[in-house]
Each structure stands twice: as C-alpha cells, then as structure tokens.
Amino acid sequence: MNFELTEDQLAVQEVAREFAEKKLKPRAEEFDTEARFDMDLLREMGELGFLGIIIPEEYGGGGMDAVSYMIAAEELTRGCASHAAAVGLSNSLYGYPLLTYGTEEQKKKYLPGVCAGEKVGAFALTEPGAGSDAAGLSTTFKKTDNGYILNGTKIFITMGAVADNVIVFATSKKGSGPRGISAFLVDKDAPGYEIGTIEKKMGLKASPTTELIFSDCVIPQENLLGKEGHGFRIAMSTLDGGRISCGAMGVGLAQEAFNIAVKYSKEREQFGKPIAALQAIQFHLAEMSIMIENARNLVYKAAWKKDQGQDYSLEAAQAKLYASEISTKVTHKAIQVLGGYGYIREYQVERMYRDARVTELFEGTSEIQKLVIARYLLK
Amino acid sequence: MHIVVCIKQVPEIERVKVDSGTGKVIVPEDSSMINPFDEYAIEEALRIKEKHGGTVTVLTMGPASAAEALRSALALGADEAVHLMDPAFDGSDAAATATLLAAGIGKLDKVSLVLFGRNAVDTDASSVPGYVAGRLNWPQVLFVRKFVELSADKSKVERMTEDGYDTCEIPLPGVVSVVKEINEPRLPSLKGKMRAKKAPIATFSAAALGVDTAKVGPNSPTTIVRSQPPPTRKKGEILEGEPDDVAAKLFDKLRADQII
Ligand SMILES: Cc1cc2nc3c(=O)[nH]c(=O)nc-3n(C[C@H](O)[C@H](O)[C@H](O)COP(=O)(O)OP(=O)(O)OC[C@H]3O[C@@H](n4cnc5c(N)ncnc54)[C@H](O)[C@@H]3O)c2cc1C
Numbered sequence: 001m002n003f004e005l006t007e008d009q010l011a012v013q014e015v016a017r018e019f020a021e022k023k024l025k026p027r028a029e030e031f032d033t034e035a036r037f038d039m040d041l042l043r044e045m046g047e048l049g050f051l052g053i054i055i056p057e058e059y060g061g062g063g064m065d066a067v068s069y070m071i072a073a074e075e076l077t078r079g080c081a082s083h084a085a086a087v088g089l090s091n092s093l094y095g096y097p098l099l100t101y102g103t104e105e106q107k108k109k110y111l112p113g114v115c116a117g118e119k120v121g122a123f124a125l126t127e128p129g130a131g132s133d134a135a136g137l138s139t140t141f142k143k144t145d146n147g148y149i150l151n152g153t154k155i156f157i158t159m160g161a162v163a164d165n166v167i168v169f170a171t172s173k174k175g176s177g178p179r180g181i182s183a184f185l186v187d188k189d190a191p192g193y194e195i196g197t198i199e200k201k202m203g204l205k206a207s208p209t210t211e212l213i214f215s216d217c218v219i220p221q222e223n224l225l226g227k228e229g230h231g232f233r234i235a236m237s238t239l240d241g242g243r244i245s246c247g248a249m250g251v252g253l254a255q256e257a258f259n260i261a262v263k264y265s266k267e268r269e270q271f272g273k274p275i276a277a278l279q280a281i282q283f284h285l286a287e288m289s290i291m292i293e294n295a296r297n298l299v300y301k302a303a304w305k306k307d308q309g310q311d312y313s314l315e316a317a318q319a320k321l322y323a324s325e326i327s328t329k330v331t332h333k334a335i336q337v338l339g340g341y342g343y344i345r346e347y348q349v350e351r352m353y354r355d356a357r358v359t360e361l362f363e364g365t366s367e368i369q370k371l372v373i374a375r376y377l378l379k
Numbered sequence: 380m381h382i383v384v385c386i387k388q389v390p391e392i393e394r395v396k397v398d399s400g401t402g403k404v405i406v407p408e409d410s411s412m413i414n415p416f417d418e419y420a421i422e423e424a425l426r427i428k429e430k431h432g433g434t435v436t437v438l439t440m441g442p443a444s445a446a447e448a449l450r451s452a453l454a455l456g457a458d459e460a461v462h463l464m465d466p467a468f469d470g471s472d473a474a475a476t477a478t479l480l481a482a483g484i485g486k487l488d489k490v491s492l493v494l495f496g497r498n499a500v501d502t503d504a505s506s507v508p509g510y511v512a513g514r515l516n517w518p519q520v521l522f523v524r525k526f527v528e529l530s531a532d533k534s535k536v537e538r539m540t541e542d543g544y545d546t547c548e549i550p551l552p553g554v555v556s557v558v559k560e561i562n563e564p565r566l567p568s569l570k571g572k573m574r575a576k577k578a579p580i581a582t583f584s585a586a587a588l589g590v591d592t593a594k595v596g597p598n599s600p601t602t603i604v605r606s607q608p609p610p611t612r613k614k615g616e617i618l619e620g621e622p623d624d625v626a627a628k629l630f631d632k633l634r635a636d637q638i639i
C-alpha cells in the first residue's frame with residue numbers, strides 16, 4: 001500500500017497547476033460572466049499536452065496513465081471548470097471511444113488534431129426524449145449504398161457549437177433498444193448537419209452546451225465507429241471512464257473553494273478575532289476536508305483500477321456519485337464560511353457552487369450512478 | 380544556429396529577508412526559481428529555433444541546486460543543459476561569473492548567439508552580459524526588445540532606450556540581453572517536463588573549464604563590506620479636495636521641499 005504519487009504524477013500536477021494558476025484562474029470569472037470559451041486557451045492546453053493525456057503518443061497524445069489524467073483534471077478544474085471540461089471531453093468522451101473502437105484510419109485522421117487543440121471533438125448521446133434512458137434514442141440512421149443517413153436532434157452537447165467532429169449515437173429503429181444503436185463520426189461540414197440552440201445555464205457557463213440537428217445528414221461508410229449495433233456498448237464503456245474525470249472535476253472545485261474558505265477564515269475578523277477561531281467555522285472546515293479527501297481517494301482508486309486493467313465500472317460510479325455530491329456540499333459550505341461575501345462574484349466560490357452542481361447531472365445523474373452501483377452489488 | 384541562453388537561479392525575492400542586526404541575507408531553502416527575466420531569453424531562443432532551426436543550450440553557473448533551473452528550461456524546450464559547478468566558484472561576483480560563463484561558452488560547439496535576461500532580480504546589476512561579451516571579444520546589444528532580422532552571420536535588433544528604441548546591426552557571434560517586452564514566455568508542457576526530468580546535464584568543474592581559480596569565487600575582485608535591508612519607504616501622503624485646491628497644495632509642498 002502506498003499513498004504517494006509517483007515522480008511523473010507529481011510532475012503532471014506541477015505542470016497543470018502552473019497552467020491553471022497563470023492562465024485559467026485569473027480569467028475564470030470573466031469567462032463565466034461573458035459565457036465565453038477561449039479557443040486560444042484550448043490550443044494552449046493542446047500544446048501543453050492536456051487534451052490527449054491518456055491518448056498514446058503515436059496519435060499525438062501523452063500516453064500517460066489514468067491517475068495522471070485525474071490529477072491534471074483536478075488541477076485544471078481548480079482554475080476554471082468550463083475549460084477543464086474540454087479536457088475531460090477530449091480525453092474521455094471523444095478520445096477514448098475513438099481510440100478503443102476506431103479503425104487505424106479514423107484514429108490517424110481525427111486524434112492528432114484534437115490532442116493538439118487544433119480541432120474539437122464532441123460526444124452526442126443525449127436527446128430531448130432520451131437522457132437517463134440513453135437507449136431510448138429517436139435519432140435514426142438508414143443504411144445507403146455507400147454510407148448512412150442520419151435524422152434527429154441531440155441536446156446538451158458539450159462544445160457542440162465549436163466541434164469539428166462529433167461521435168453521434170443513433171438507432172436503426174426507434175424502440176429497438178440497446179441493440180439497435182450504432183455510433184458515427186460526423187464531420188461538421190457533413191450535408192444536413194446543423195448547430196442549434198446554445199443553452200443558457202446555471203453554471204459551467206463558459207462551456208458551450210449545444211443542440212445539434214441532423215436532417216438527412218450524409219455519413220460516409222468509413223465514418224461508422226465500431227460495428228453496427230455496438231453503439232450502446234461504446235457509449236456505456238465511454239461513460240465509465242468519463243465518470244472518473246467528472247469525479248476529478250468535483251474534487252477540483254471542492255478543493256479550490258475549500259482553500260479560499262480557509263484563507264478567508266483566517267483573515268476575516270468578527271467579534272474581535274478571526275472567524276477561524278470560531279468553532280462553528282472550524283467544524284465546517286473539518287467536514288469539508290474529510291469530504292474532499294474521501295472523494296479524491298475514490299477517484300484515484302477508480303483510475304488506478306483502470307490503469308491495472310481491472311474492471312472499474314463500480315468504482316467509477318462510486319467516485320462520480322460521491323465526488324459530485326460533496327462538490328456541491330463543499331462549495332455550498334464555502335459560501336457559508338465567507339458569509340455575504342461568498343455570494344458576491346468577486347470571491348469566486350459562488351461560481352464554483354454553480355459549476356459543481358452540474359457534476360451531479362451530466363454523464364449520468366446521481367440516481368443513475370446509484371442504479372449502476374446497485375447492479376454491481378446485487379450481481 | 381546554436382543559441383546559448385545564460386540563466387541564473389534566484390530566490391523568490393519577496394521571501395528573502397536581511398537580518399538588520401547581523402546584515403546576513405536569509406534565503407528560504409525552497410524558494411529558488413529561474414530569474415524571471417531569463418524566461419524571456421529562453422522563450423526568444425526557442426522562437427528563433429522554431430523559425431530558423433538549430434539548437435538551444437541553457438548554461439548556468441551555480442551550486443548543485445541550480446540544476447533545477449536548468450531542468451525548468453529543458454521543460455520549456457531547450458535541447459541541452461550545461462552546469463558550471465565547483466566549490467571554487469561559490470561567491471563569484473559579476474566579473475568572475477562572466478569569466479566562467481565565457482569559458483563555458485568556449486567549450487560549446489559553434490555558438491552564434493548568446494542570450495541573457497535584462498538583469499537578475501537578486502543582484503539587479505545587468506553587468507554580466509557586457510562582461511561576457513568583453514571576455515569573448517564579441518559584439519553586444521543590451522536591452523533588446525525585438526529581433527528584426529537574423530541570419531547565420533548577422534542580426535538586426537531593436538534596443539530599448541528611455542525614449543524609444545535604436546535599431547542596431549551586429550555581426551554574429553554576438554551577445555544580446557532581452558527585455559520583457561520582447562515576448563510572452565510559454566509554460567512547460569507535460570512532454571517537456573517528462574523529458575527534462577530524465578535529460579542529462581553536462582557539468583564542468585574549474586579544472587574541466589581550465590579557469591584560474593585565483594580570480595573567481597571568494598577571490599573575485601568585489602568585496603562585500605556590509606549588507607543591510609533596504610530602508611523602509613516613508614508613508615505617502617494623499618492630497619484631497621477639488622483639483623484646483625490639490626494642485627495648489629501640491630505646488631506649495633514641492634516648493635517647501637525645494638523640488639521646484
Ligand atoms: C452542462 C451539461 C453538459 C452536457 N454534456 C453532454 C454531452 O456532451 N453529451 C451528451 O450526450 N450529453 C450531455 N449532457 C446531458 C446529460 O448527460 C443529461 O442531462 C443527463 O444524462 C440526464 O438526462 P436528462 O437531463 O434527460 O434527465 P432525465 O433523464 O429526464 O432525469 C430527470 C430526473 O429523473 C431521474 N431519473 C431518470 N431515470 C431514472 C431512473 N431509472 N431511476 C431513478 N431516477 C431516474 C434523474 O436522475 C433525474 O433526477 C450534458 C448536460 C449538461 C447539463
């Protein structure tokens with residue numbers, strides 16, 4: 001048993017922390033207020049190697065382990081959750097399925113650009129009528145002589161507005177369940193591809209959450225991802241990995257809000273002494289610290305199991321559920337520690353609270369995580 | 380083109396204290412970093428290399444811990460690192476440091492350009508680049524804000540002056556110090572960091588450099604008579620009121636102090 005990070009992992013932490021401190025943190029409030037994602041920062045994250053941390057070097061990635069990836073995800077989220085979400089997207093939701101199920105040509109064509117931050121990949125599963133019930137898709141595909149025709153609408157697609165290539169899940173026939181689903185690599189310039197509404201949100205505001213519309217959208221045969229009928233399997237195994245990085249995001253937001261709360265409590269004086277001297281504040285801080293520690297350990301353990309080549313679906317769901325829920329709790333408490341100032345934008349924690357809330361929703365709500373966990377426990 | 384960037388490891392200045400009793404400078408152990416101005420020199424070298432090809436070697440003279448500064452530069456993308464290290468070098472002043480750096484540069488292959496940051500934030504002297512140019516008998520331009528042209532045997536640069544800039548042309552090899560207006564330094568990448576951790580660093584002792592130790596280290600020409608903390612600044616005064624009144628008050632004060 002060893003709780004220490006390796007030298008390589010410490011180096012990853014240092015690089016990610018420096019980038020977050022210098023490039024993300026100073027502008028996170030501005031990005032949130034303007035609901036603006038900075039494409040120059042995306043390119044910089046590509047150049048520094050964050051967008052393809054777990055992608056092998058031959059496809060332009062860093063070829064690192066999942067634990068390193070979680071460390072980077074946590075640190076980057078401490079700087080700005082919206083921009084860190086793009087790192088989760090490119091590694092877990094786009095990079096992983098392409099790497100695992102893609103043909104050599106597909107990998108060579110799409111991965112290097114996304115790893116470099118020159119191109120954006122997205123993942124489109126959710127539909128207006130199919131959220132938690134991800135197998136209940138209405139987007140359909142029809143086989144043609146040299147490819148497929150897609151019809152339907154996806155919603156809430158992270159980075160959809162700026163994506164160059166999107167992994168889209170569609171069914172051969174509505175109501176045919178998991179077995180009817182296939183995955184496609186859809187280019188933004190495919191005929192019949194359209195960007196719809198960009199949602200206005202409670203948090204994660206700088207990350208464009210977008211509707212995508214497919215109207216007789218033409219997909220060449222070589223853009224089928226994996227085999228026909230394997231789409232649901234691809235989606236579920238993708239989400240397993242994505243869930244760990246959602247957990248890491250939760251930890252990052254909680255850690256940053258906690259740090260702000262600790263610092264503030266030592267500086268703010270009421271009744272003639274720092275509020276940190278009040279037991280009520282100390283109790284908040286103590287509880288926050290335990291939640292963060294637990295969540296990080298769950299995240300690391302799930303990632304570690306993935307690195308060992310073991311089944312990690314249970315641990316990923318546990319880590320995602322716990323880390324996202326404590327993220328909301330810890331950021332909520334941080335606001336409490338700061339009092340009225342916590343409610344003011346300049347003090348940052350209210351943004352973290354709003355950003356944290358989504359980690360309980362995307363890539364499977366908390367309720368869905370519990371179903372996944374219970375399925376393993378009762379197997 | 381072979382570019383050498385001379386870098387210095389410095390303490391985080393805000394954390395350095397001077398004991399007002401003994402005059403001893405107290406440097407916290409974990410507070411070392413690359414001299415911030417040197418980061419602009421490293422960045423410029425990397426940009427030149429990316430545009431024109433070549434190699435970038437970072438060179439430092441300092442104790443064993445200065446290898447960290449070299450590794451930070453390697454993480455940014457420098458190709459090679461050279462460390463001049465010998466107990467006999469400890470306490471070298473600017474002139475002695477320049478002697479050592481020039482000897483180090485002499486050991487390297489076909490150097491075209493030697494870059495420096497404008498000054499080191501600890502000693503604040505800006506004198507080493509000029510000394511090095513003198514030792515090598517190469518031309519120098521200090522406080523450069525832009526490389527306008529660069530070829531194998533000459534370079535045109537813009538040198539910052541108090542009221543603008545001069546355009547200077549020098550034959551190469553030459554020595555240039557850069558100001559922070561020249562670029563925006565990059566941050567280390569994951570790949571760079573991993574490579575830097577394992578990269579070899581060439582070290583040269585006094586014997587390997589072939590320098591006369593009677594002129595460096597504690598035998599440097601400079602002697603430190605006394606160190607003292609900088610005097611604390613007197614509290615400023617803010618004049619309040621309507622602009623006309625404030626201007627009148629300011630005028631009276633400046634006259635009282637015989638400034639005008
Ligand atoms: C900011 C943001 C970014 C997103 N990015 C993406 C993306 O990039 N790609 C993508 O495909 N999707 C994305 N999503 C969609 C997200 O994954 C879904 O919103 C999520 O899966 C929940 O689906 P839903 O919103 O339709 O909620 P519903 O499924 O309608 O759920 C409503 C409520 O019912 C509960 N519920 C539903 N079914 C059950 C059940 N069987 N048992 C118990 N409770 C249940 C849910 O837990 C929830 O509390 C994103 C969403 C957001 C908000």
